[in-house]
Amino acid sequence: MTHIITSLCLRDGGCVTVCPVECIVPGKPQDKYPWFYIDPDTCIDCGACVPECPYAAIFPEDEVPSAYVARGGERQSMPVGTPGFTEIYDGVNHDGEPVHLEATRTLKAGEVVDLTPDIAKNYEYFKEGPGYSAAG
Template structure:
């Protein structure tokens, strides 16, 4: 079962570094594709990315929670212009480089959110988005 990176992703990038088959790519442009994405056809389900993610944003496709209960302090990152996502996240990635995301929202303890839209977002990124690979 391929893995999916949910909107809890804050572009750390360590997942891509540890992936043995290089199936994880950053979304570009960042304002339209704010997370990293996993190519489901290349993923070998080794779980290396899951252990590496500091945001606990990666799940197998069949385990992406439809009712994720926040511990408090997590951020959700969405494409720029998503209603209700107007906070700015500034941090550093796995390599110490700055991360600037303009469309985030900080979760409060006990808040329940649906992370399953990431399944379709990941699939469409590789079906007809910038992760699309033309045949031939």
């Protein structure tokens, strides 16, 4: 089992800093892989990353919500070109460095979002994407 970083991720990077096995990487290219991703073959399921995320975007794989109820104001990020994700996010990460995401949307209070498709996206990143490692 692994932890999953969901589409609520806005690339803060605090999770990377606390990971004892260095299994969390930023998606590249960012326009296609806008989140951070956890290598399922390396993750030891310690959960150190969970409280470090200011966006509450990280869940144990078996607890990723299929009906996440937004408090309001959270943002979801998707690959550039995803329908409905037209807002630009400009913020700063854990180290004070700028973060610019091209395809986000702001969730309304009470809006219900299925975050479970993000599980497959994490695995796909390491199977097919730049995060793929032949060692796994």
